[in-house]
Amino acid sequence: MYEFPDALAVVRALSPDDPITLLRPHAAQRAARFFTEKFPGKSLYAVKANPSPQLLQLLWDSGITHFDVASLGEVRLVHKFLPDASLCFMHPVKSERAIAQAYHNHGVRVFSLDSHDELDKIVRATSKDGVTATDLELCVRIRVSSDHAKLSLAAKFGADPADVASLLAATRQVADCLGICFHVGSQAMSPQAYSDAMDLVRAAIVEASVVVDIIDVGGGFPSVYPGMEPPVLESYFDVIERCFEDLPISYSAELWCEPGRALCAEYASLLVKVEKRRGKELYVNDGAYGALFDAAHIGWRFPVIALNPETNINVRMTEFSFYGPTCDDMDFMPGPFILPDDMGAGDYIEIGMLGAYGCAMRTEFNGFGDVDTVTVGDEPMASLYTQIAANDIGEKQNSANMSKQ
Ligand SMILES: *Cc1c(COP(=O)(O)O)cnc(C)c1O
Numbered sequence: 001m002y003e004f005p006d007a008l009a010v011v012r013a014l015s016p017d018d019p020i021t022l023l024r025p026h027a028a029q030r031a032a033r034f035f036t037e038k039f040p041g042k043s044l045y046a047v048k049a050n051p052s053p054q055l056l057q058l059l060w061d062s063g064i065t066h067f068d069v070a071s072l073g074e075v076r077l078v079h080k081f082l083p084d085a086s087l088c089f090m091h092p093v094k095s096e097r098a099i100a101q102a103y104h105n106h107g108v109r110v111f112s113l114d115s116h117d118e119l120d121k122i123v124r125a126t127s128k129d130g131v132t133a134t135d136l137e138l139c140v141r142i143r144v145s146s147d148h149a150k151l152s153l154a155a156k157f158g159a160d161p162a163d164v165a166s167l168l169a170a171t172r173q174v175a176d177c178l179g180i181c182f183h184v185g186s187q188a189m190s191p192q193a194y195s196d197a198m199d200l201v202r203a204a205i206v207e208a209s210v211v212v213d214i215i216d217v218g219g220g221f222p223s224v225y226p227g228m229e230p231p232v233l234e235s236y237f238d239v240i241e242r243c244f245e246d247l248p249i250s251y252s253a254e255l256w257c258e259p260g261r262a263l264c265a266e267y268a269s270l271l272v273k274v275e276k277r278r279g280k281e282l283y284v285n286d287g288a289y290g291a292l293f294d295a296a297h298i299g300w301r302f303p304v305i306a307l308n309p310e311t312n313i314n315v316r317m318t319e320f321s322f323y324g325p326t327c328d329d330m331d332f333m334p335g336p337f338i339l340p341d342d343m344g345a346g347d348y349i350e351i352g353m354l355g356a357y358g359c360a361m362r363t364e365f366n367g368f369g370d371v372d373t374v375t376v377g378d379e380p381m382a383s384l385y386t387q388i389a390a391n392d393i394g395e396k397q398n399s400a401n402m403s404k405q
Helices: 007-014 025-038 053-061 072-081 096-106 116-126 161-174 192-208 233-245 261-267 293-297 390-403
Strands: 020-023 042-046 066-069 086-089 110-113 137-141 149-151 177-181 186-188 214-216 254-257 268-278 281-284 304-306 317-323 332-340 348-351 372-376
Touching (some): 007 020, 007 348, 007 372, 025 042, 025 053, 025 233, 053 072, 053 261, 066 072, 072 086, 086 096, 096 116, 110 116, 110 177, 116 161, 137 161, 137 214, 161 192, 177 192, 192 233, 304 332, 332 348
Parallel strands (some): 020 372, 042 066, 042 254, 066 086, 110 137, 137 177, 214 254, 281 317
Antiparallel strands (some): 268 348, 304 348, 317 332
């Protein structure tokens, strides 16, 4: 893979007609080390955020040994590239065959569930010759609020509070290790999301009066985007640790988390070219069916930097929206994306913070989707790990323009 100092160097060297994914391995390594050193328990990487094999390897090399997988495809992928990794199948609704293959062929022992039906399914799929498995680690997923998160995960999964006690008791009967897991929603903007959820965990343990071996606080750890600047991650870790220590569980119980976004948002950005301008709308060569699904469908704002070498620093900034390259009206990203007012056809833009739920969601709809990848050595546009905040992006924009003059 080619390595460049930054996006502008890529534009100068390649003048690319197709979008290019820019990878920052150092940013993913830094995030992984932060979690492995500072989270007061074990960090499982949630593979769906970005399943790229290079990223899996980077995280493994930086101390992440456990992976939260949600499909047989993800089980196979991680098992193939990291044969020694521990896989945790944390989708609460699985096919019986997927459970059986994960258990018998890929060594998976950790499964989540949120219903008695799923528990029965897991027991059936993992028994052999009529003998029930004795090495299952089963996590009951409870439903918690997504009130503090930008993306709700409260509707689809999680045992109803009324069923939790009986489900915990039934799961205890067949599990070697019993866990409780939850997900506070993605991009949780306050540590209170976790303390509120831990209150529900405590109530469930007291009501069921079972011995619990694992508390898994799930994902939801935030990254930095325009208009979304969360408190420092240490404050989340402190709240979680305090709540964990207050739970009525044995001293040997383990604390787990499942970060997706926080481990890889800073890992990748995207270089796009402007093909046309119409008023305040820029037609760019990637979009809703590429790496910008969230920008289109839930109006997520990503930071942008203009890479036009001729941009004059005195040009004022303007709010733009983007159209993507497909022939679909829905291929529209409202933004607003703040860029110099003189943007036009032929200019390049770097769109930041797309390592999580960006690059992973690309399709080939309409013949687009063929994207090259290069490595760059500069810092991501914002970082939770270096104090670069989203409101410094304007500063970086100015210094980028100055260095071009
Ligand atoms: C998506 C998901 C995660 C990761 O969530 P982030 O908000 O990206 O941290 C973790 N656990 C489960 C079960 C998930 O579905």
